[in-house]
Amino acid sequence: MPAVSKGDGMRGLAVFISDIRNCKSKEAEIKRINKELANIRSKFKGDKALDGYSKKKYVCKLLFIFLLGHDIDFGHMEAVNLLSSNKYTEKQIGYLFISVLVNSNSELIRLINNAIKNDLSSRNPTFMCLALHCIANVGSREMAEAFAGEIPRILVAGDTMDSVKQSAALCLLRLYKTSPDLVMMGEWTSRVVHLLNDQHMGVVTAAISLITCLSQKNPDEFKTCVSLAVSRLSRIVSSASTDLQDYTYYFVPAPWLSCKLLRLLQCYPPPEDGAVKGRLVECLETILNKAQEPPKSKKVQHSNAKNAILFEAISLIIHYDSEPNLLVRACNQLGQFLQHRETNLRYLALESMCTLASSEFSHEAVKTHIETVINALKTERDVSVRQRAADLLYAMCDRSNAKQIVAEMLSYLETADYSIREEMVLKVAILAEKYAVDYSWYVDTILNLIRIAGDYVSEEVWYRVIQIVINRDDVQGYAAKTVFEALQAPACHENMVKVGGYILGEFGNLIAGDPRSSPLVQFNLLHSKFHLCSVPTRALLLSAYIKFINLFPETKATIQEVLRCDSQIRNSDVELQQRAVEYLKLSSIASTDVLATVLEEMPPFPERESSILAKLKKKKGPGAVSVTELEDNKREGGELNGASERGPEMAAVAASNASTPSPSADLLGIRSAAPIGGALTSAGSLLVDVFSEAAPTASSAAVNDDGFLRDLGQPNESSDSLLVESSGDLDAAPSSEDPAAPLSDADELLNKFVCKNNGVLFENQLLQIGIKSEYRQNLGRMYLFYGNKTSVQFASFSTTVSCPGELQGQLNVQTKPVEPLVEGGAQIQQVLNIECLTDFCDAPLLNIKFRYGGALQNLTLKLPVTINKFFQPTEMTSHDFFQRWKQLSQPQQEAQKIFKANNSMDTEVLKAKLLGLGTALLENIDPNPENYVCAGVIQTKSQQIGCLLRLEPNAQAQMYRLTLRCSKDSVSKRLCDLLAEQF
């Protein structure tokens, strides 16, 4: 046996460990362990009382067995007994056992807590530390209940030893994370913050973790820590490497503490005090300067510690995003690291640059490193580094370099690791769409994607290319030609067949003039792929065939022959069989006119958020930041319920269905009223309206697939709001000089702005409306920005704000008329002054009219003015809160809803929303820490309305219960309705 035992040698333990190590097989090991367990059990059960040493030895053996991965179901009591031993090592082993094998057996917890209590009050610092370590290791709620009151006292007491303070600080941190509701800092706050000034560096190091965590949760109460942290940091940064003695690590003074200080500062905006800010900027500059100095040691520990501080400083610089000079310096420093021989540094530089790319100040500087990053993508041997390089390329992409980056990413895809291909495909697709100047490049890129990584091209990607081709007639011919060529490959991916089938079915006529791609050649090409495809693709191809019959009468006989053959018309798949039968019938009995109407070209898809973006957002991981960034840049319009999810294939299914004379129930399930062209003669009253109002525009009108999401109680809105969505060559229908009825999704738009004041209110192909608003007391000011997205002037541009019905007496909105001309690409602004007279439910309406290329556009939106905008937050204590809660106990004062979570239930997200609501988010009020309570007063001209809110999430069930109590009944209900849509 090696002589490795040190300190308290437990010979029996060493022998046992040796035995286990000598076991030749797993079976032998289990046998030896079972023998030992039996032995220990008999010792524990035996009549003879065990002495402390034996007890310690056996408990330690049990621990060893547990750590080998075996279950231990006894010995807890003996371990607890060790806690009350007055021999240090016995106590120590007892605590270790408890820490590792914590068991929420309530009887035991009571005993453990008792022992801890004794040690905490022993005034013996080593015992106190052991007890605190145990609490920090276990961190259970029971322990929080027992000790959360006591530990802050130990932490700040004048006579506490430094080592005990250190343990107490981190112990408290652990309890705060487990049970924030039980840790009341209140009176201790200032003394805890001042631990940053403690003479003992160890105390500062331990305390700062606690302070950082508390600052994140209660930034206002802890904000005095900013200036203290800056002066501490400044002292460390400017100290010589020997000043801090043992806290200097490989010539770097206090690296851990420095990193923590820089991290703490990231909880706050830049210091407002000029002197403090100046001092901090000086520190950051010093850190950047030091990175350029020659190393004081060749050891990697020296450079790691130095660079750890540097990266943390860069994070802070990025967080502030306000010092262009520092941002650019940071970027240059990272640029040097991109070519460093240490893989770790290259990895971190790529990662950190990704966030720099999204700052307007450093975006250009990041772009200068494009060649290095592309090179990294090609040559790095470690896939995780290549992944970082791909992320950075994605983040630094803009119009100027998109073609280069997309090309590099495509060629990387050919050899990329399987694990990251799908994400890469999405990113390429997004970049290609976002920066497409000419759409033929976009089409090429996507088809290349399918060719290179077809298996990883999700539905969203190929739906999107079809949506775009359909919406842009300038690219349709090119797309038809390109897919036709792509399909020539003997083995092409099924996704290519889908895109090909769809595009040729729609636009095959554009290339049919060339004898090399005559209708029959096109058909034969598509049909040659048919038998290798899955059922959904075959269904799509059948739809393409019937479109061919319409486009090219000369193919009719051939295609009918195909449809008629047994493998189609008697296909065992119901969907295929039905399509074959129906298409065959349709082609035989319908006149060419009817056929042409039924199979008219697909109307453009409404412009919505790219479905691919939504998909990438769902995927976790790197690049998440840049996705958010990208999303902000893009239109925020629209939920994802529209056309983007309902891909072209669905539309095709709907088309096939709609063309079915008999109502086939199974297919009707798929939103059968889908408007796929103006000729759905069987499709019900909605379309009858369309026909009666503006027959020539019917097919464009059908663009808006919001039709079936619309509240049917409001007739007449279909044609008007549709006008806006479509691309423009519309004759004004006679009625459209009147303000259009609100967009069907106006309420959704409204809901988006309940908890926020700024953003994009509306966007279609022509117009974007941005909004900024601010509120004070019962007054508000709203800035509307109308942007002309086209290159053509909008004429007769006018806007009207109205308060319908009883809103007139509740809200006063004033504004001046806007300029009647909006040049292409220009933006104009309008200011609204809003006064809340009394509480209200409805939203004011904004009607916009203008002429675009001669066609009148008429659009009505709801302005996001909701009652909660006039909240003043109210802070109150737990006692006050519950007293008022009880006072508002009349049944009509309370409104409650229980509903399913529609969004993330993440704490930070919820808090951000509740703060956005305008109320004060009150901490430590509700006995259940999972719950949120808020309080505020709604300010109206006539009265003030007190409101209390309580939101109880149930993460397991993904449900919420929301309760509001307000001094005015109608307000409770309105707020409850508004808020139920938010979570």
Place this chain on the structure above:
Amino acid sequence: MMLILTFSQMQFMLLFSRQGKLRLQKWYVPLSDKERKKISRDLVQTILARKPKMCSFLEWRDLKIVYKRYASLYFCCAVEDQDNELITLEIIHRYVELLDKYFGSVCELDIIFNFEKAYFILDEFLLGGEPQETSKKNVLKAIEQADLLQEEAEAPRSV
């Protein structure tokens, strides 16, 4: 640009041999025994499959793994996305230094036979996943004091 920070801390630390045997495991977040076993198994496999000279950091599930090999032992920490990788790497190194100083040229066997000491040293250095005392001298003083206490207690009392 305001990033929303969440609590960040070390989630766990694992020490394992080149053969994949766990030598020490310290969990700073509550997880069931089953989850712990699964995490250790998956992670050990992932890291052992990596080649030398590769980057010491990797993204794993929603965590960041920082690891380094010292002789026959791998030291591996899981931290959160926004945590500082390099300083975590140096946390590992400082722990190795502490073990080395205490045992005197530490080797894997020291940690196997004196696993409880390895835990005690770790607790003095890191508590709840955060650095408690980064001074080598102070950590070792605390541990040696404890050893001394024990020797006093076990030495036969002489007059």
